[in-house]
Structures are given as C-alpha cells and as structure tokens.
Amino acid sequence: MAGPLTEQAPAKVNLTLRVLRRRADGYHELDSLVAFADAAFADAADVLTLHPGSAFALAVTGPNADACGDLSDNLVRKAADALAARVPGLRPGRFVLDKRLPVAAGLGGGSADAAAALRLLARAHGLAADDVRVIKAARAVGADVSVCLDPVARMMRGIGHDLSPPLGMPPLPAVLVHPGEALPTREVFTALERIDGISAAAPQILGAPQALRAWLAAQRNDLEPPALALRPVIGAVLAALRESGAEVARMSGSGATCFGIFADIATARAAAQTLALRAPGWWVRATLLR
Numbered sequence: 001m002a003g004p005l006t007e008q009a010p011a012k013v014n015l016t017l018r019v020l021r022r023r024a025d026g027y028h029e030l031d032s033l034v035a036f037a038d039a040a041f042a043d044a045a046d047v048l049t050l051h052p053g054s055a056f057a058l059a060v061t062g063p064n065a066d067a068c069g070d071l072s073d074n075l076v077r078k079a080a081d082a083l084a085a086r087v088p089g090l091r092p093g094r095f096v097l098d099k100r101l102p103v104a105a106g107l108g109g110g111s112a113d114a115a116a117a118l119r120l121l122a123r124a125h126g127l128a129a130d131d132v133r134v135i136k137a138a139r140a141v142g143a144d145v146s147v148c149l150d151p152v153a154r155m156m157r158g159i160g161h162d163l164s165p166p167l168g169m170p171p172l173p174a175v176l177v178h179p180g181e182a183l184p185t186r187e188v189f190t191a192l193e194r195i196d197g198i199s200a201a202a203p204q205i206l207g208a209p210q211a212l213r214a215w216l217a218a219q220r221n222d223l224e225p226p227a228l229a230l231r232p233v234i235g236a237v238l239a240a241l242r243e244s245g246a247e248v249a250r251m252s253g254s255g256a257t258c259f260g261i262f263a264d265i266a267t268a269r270a271a272a273q274t275l276a277l278r279a280p281g282w283w284v285r286a287t288l289l290r
Helices: 075-083 109-124 132-142 145-150 183-189 209-217 224-230 233-243 267-276
Strands: 006-012 014-024 028-036 045-051 057-061 094-098 154-158 172-178 250-251 258-261 283-289
Touching: 006 109, 014 172, 045 109, 057 132, 075 109, 075 132, 075 172, 094 109, 109 132, 109 145, 132 145, 172 209, 172 233, 172 267, 183 224, 209 250, 224 233, 233 250, 233 258, 233 267, 267 283
Parallel strands: 057 094
Antiparallel strands: 006 045, 014 028, 028 154, 045 094, 172 258, 172 283, 250 258
16 A cells, blocks of 8 residues: 555535425435535645554534534544455554644535545445445445535435535536534524425536526525524525625535525636625635636
C-alpha cells in the first residue's frame, strides 16, 4: 500500500426532495435530485487523508472538528469496519479528517466522509471502485453513503440506495449558506406532517442550464416546512439568497443549509461576499454543483 492518500468529501446538496412514504421500519422513501460541490471548490468539502497501516486510527482537525462529537461513533470508523468485515486481511490505517463542512447541516458531510474513506481504502488495497464489497459496505454504513461514493448528479430514490445513472447535469453556480444552527435529521422527520407520495420526473437537463434552473424553480423540498418551524432562521437565509439575486433558493436535505442558484459563477461569488459581510456568523460558500 502506498501513502498517504487523500480524497475530498464534497458537500452533497439535495436540489429537490420529495418524501413519498414512511416505511414500517421507520425509514422514509424519498425522491431527490442530488448534486455535489465541484472539486475545484475545496472549501465546500471535507478532506480525508489515509496513512496506510495495520491498526485503525482517526484524528479530526479543521474549523468544525469540535462539532464531530465522539469519534468512536464517526462514520469514517464505521465505513472502515464495514469494509474490513467484507475484505479479509484489510488493514484500515490512520485517517486524518479535515472537517470543513458544518455538522448536522443537510449537506451529507458524515456520509461524504464515509464514502471518501471507502474510496481511500479501495485505492490502498487495489479494489475497484465498483467492487460489490465496497458498495455493500456503503449501504451498511448509512442510507445516503452510496450516492456519495461517486459524487456526481443523479436521482436518488427509496431510502437512498436506488440510484439513477449519472445525469450529465450542466454545472450550476451556487451559494451554500448555513446559519450556524445544527438541525438533527430525526427532529425534522418527526415534525413532518405532509406526505403526498408524489414523485418528480427526472428533468431533461443535458446541455440546458436555463431550462434546468426553470425546472428547479418549480420543485420543492418537503422537509423545508418542518425545518423552518424548528429553525426560523432558515427563512432569513432563504430571503437573503433571493435578495442577493438567486433564481432558485431552497433548503438542502433536512437543513439548515440552504442553497441559491445563480446565472453565473461571478454573480454567485459576489453574492457570497455580500452575504458573508451581512451575516458574519453564517457559513457561506460559492461553488459549482455538478
């Protein structure tokens, strides 16, 4: 095994999210268009480094390290354990996580970290990215780890394991804003009242960014109303994004991060600068979503 090896764990953004039904096992079936922050925008991603070796170890650094809690429950550890259970002789090694994304923010940071750990271990042990053992380990760790294994735009359905092929989505200039208030996913689903079971047809998006933005404007996130009731500051974030020129403003996942879609990256960057000055306590990042 060579080393050290490094992978980005980019922010996952639910551009749309429909809650279709609650299953008997407590999970909810979803229908969501998922995209990821472009790798060129490193401040919209965690960074995970693997120093190959025999015993597992994990250290967390970065601006949001203190919010990670008990490292024995970290999804990087769970990912390493899940793959080790399926690959005899696997040596996990020492991981260093640079935690840049806010925690409990609706950006799939923990799942993205777990997926990055699986990619790193696959590289270190000569496993193909689509090795069935890697895929099964991702599913065992969490519902949306699978979609983070190959971080490109696609439709995600069911509890997160039913994935469409990559959609070839044109890049969307965006601003991500988190108001600094964590919002646990369980709380949002508990407060959810409306479940209409209506799926959204996948958009015809190849080569049509303007049409994609128009399609997105007509969609919704079913978790936004309960999240807004729990964290009213989300409304202030959405209003600020719209005032800054966003053509689409919506909450991602279970919140509290919101995104705004802009006509071009220059406008997105200018809006991010304005928002960061207006609310210095907010986490604000301009990026491209792919």
